[in-house]
Amino acid sequence: VLYRKTFTVSDENMLNRLVGVICTAYILALSIIYFEFRKNIQFLDFAILLSFCPLLWSIVRAGKRFEYQGSLNLLMVSALLSSIGIVAQFRLNLRAKGLLGSMLTQTQGIPTAISHLVFSEVALCLVALALYSGAMSKMVDFIERKTGALFWGFLSFAFLALPLFLGKPVGGTFSWLVGNSVQPSELVFKVSFAIFLAKFLTNREFEITPEGQDPRWLLMPLGVLIFLTTVFFFVPLVLLQREFGTALMISITLIVVMTVATGRWIFLAAGVVTMVLAISLAVLVSHRVEERIVGGFLNWREYAFREYFEGSGNWPGYQVFKSLAAVDSAAIWGTGLCKGITRVSHATTDYIAIPIMEEFGIIGLLILLASFLLFIKETFSGPLKKDFVGFLLICLPFGILCQAFYNLSGVLAMVAFTGIPIPFVSNGGSAILSNYLLVGVLSAALQMRRDLHLAETDPWGGYR
């Protein structure tokens, strides 16, 4: 279905059919879960979750009403991932306070599925409205014309410094605001870092990609970029917030984007070597990083049953062990819907992929991987210019793709894992809003590229 959609979703009938398939699968899955666990699930929760389908339908209808000419591909992929997330949260049947929970109740929180649904619906509506009304395109246009890389660097720094003054430490990090519910680093990583990077590359496009120039020419702009990224992003993230996970994601995204944008594979090699050195240094300097690398990645078997010596938690290896034990139980085909044993902590957030993989096996994993690959598929389906929009189309999807792939690699103990949620699927408030904002900006950028391309190839705009 996803494959066909990519090529034919502009066809209205196909779009309707796609929404129909997503909604049918969504309702079916929710119904199975409800009847399986009806003793522990309130009917009201089930009924509220069903509202996702009419909303999705209305958004597609509204696009027609507003005569929106852009593509809804990315919004549909996001909605699909959100629906998977809501179903997974409903299946887990857990409660959390979160942003919505702390607003509505002071005690036990609300079901994570409801929280996920509300944030997804609100974000979906806002982004759809912004796209249909043209506000999103205007905003991207404004950013392109009126702002610079330094502005986004300072803005990001200010956002990242906020929790130091307004937040409280959580798990050794200073990255949360508003009753430990909002994480500014999400917004910074998803949106403002990508815009900063795109702006920087745009301003220096002739320096970065000179034709036939000596590669040493690159050293200067590259040095400036690394310096600015360090000052605006790494310093506040690592030294102030102690948020190593987001810093790592920014590093990976930076390397990937630089490689793709310039077409020089030397960036990939140099980036990997620099990252390895930086991680080695972090292991020597930070005890917390050392724990993650040794206890949660290299020697997880040794730490699988060992109680953590500080606080009430366990070693990272314990969590890795539990996620891999779930994969072991899933084998190839998974245990089947509602048949898994959800015994992984942080199951609704960082480790949400584990219950999905456990119950749906390799098929569930491949659906997740394929869905995220569609983000760059869309970017690559047209010409990529070395202007702001072109670089934005590289920076935004690769950011989200790196995050998803890093999460899936982390929960399978391929890399040391530092609490990075899987976009759209993990429960969250600010994270979901940031994801949809990214999709909105990306869709607007795609639309702008399409308009520009149309204008260049057909200056009469079809009125000849």
Next chain:
Amino acid sequence: MGTRWIALLVFAVWGAVIAGTFLRYGTSGEKIFSNPRNKRIFYEPRGQILDRNGTVLAHGDGSNRYYPLGKATSHVLGYFNPKIGAGGMIEGNYGHLLREISQTKYLYFINRPSHRASLKTTLDVKLQRAADNALGEKKGAVIVLKVETGEILALVSHPSFNPNGLDRDWKRVIALQKEAPLLNRVTSGHYSPGSVWKVVDTLCLLEKGDPGKEYYCNGIYTIGDREIGCPVPHGQVNGLEDAFVRSCNSYFIDRIIKEVNPEEFFRVSSIFAKQKTNERMNSQDYALAAIGQGVIELTPLEGALLAATVANKGLMPSPVFVLKEHLQGKKILNEANALQLQRMMVDVVKRGTGRGLTGFISRKYKIGVKTGTAEKRQSGNDKTNIAWIIGFAGKKEPEIAFATVIEETTGYGGEVCSPIVRSVLTTYFSGAK
């Protein structure tokens, strides 16, 4: 191919590696995932445990796990309950063979394991029941194993517990510290072996080359200021075999102290049993060790393996619980010495402390034992005995080895343990093909 398509390819490869890693952990069957401390497995489907003939000894999942033989198999099978975990020999150590992984291959949404992951053990339910009944209310243990393969046929430890619904009874069971019903006495009960250790003494003397020394036992052997004696004066003892059959303490103390280097003695001892030797040991401690007291401690399992080594012509089998499992044995003794020891142990039944089992000799079965009685001090000056029998039996050649120990008794090894061994062997020979 443009850079962007290579980037897409890189991510596709990364995705393939993720999928590959998933498949690796999903199909590796690593033993760590079946560790009893992995709480997930309490909620997973679990296979049946069967005896060697297919009789079901445990079935059901999670809190519905049921053990038809109840207390009779509690220590050998162990327990499995989501509230208290998994423990015991089979449930605790062979969990990875009992987990059921969904084997559905084509019908994706139908979660139905295509086979029951049942585990066939080496146990013989008839022998297990016979050993349990024979032990009755006595505190002690019985183990029977095959001499060639080390397959455990029966393993009983008393006092015991009911593994069915153990979570409801858990607090009461763990509060019984004196009885220690959760303790598997066969594998974890360390007892002074008493005269059973004369098997090891004899091995040491045979290896040095027995000159057939004679000895006069007046019932007391004096070392320094300490007197160690036999229960009765044996009078004239005509060599090693006579001393072994009549279990003369004085004879063995005299010869071991004078002829065997302590290092050599404790080296041979350590092959068969745990010992608490230290540098401050004196000749009195050494004398006590020679008659299986003091620093020497033996579990019933080790006692059965000692007997099995003699019966198996010097090759010590490795004990196994699962029918398909076969571990390589270790060559401990030379065959001639082992056969000579076999003859001595048969003589113990014919004319020594194992005369309570002569009925099997008259039925032309081959049976040899060594009895033992060790003193155990209780509170104050009270003393009780630990009664032992280890041995082997078979129709023509040794087929099985066994060990029986009874705690807190006033009787001697031969008289207390012989009825239990007799009952077990009668069951064995009645069912032996």
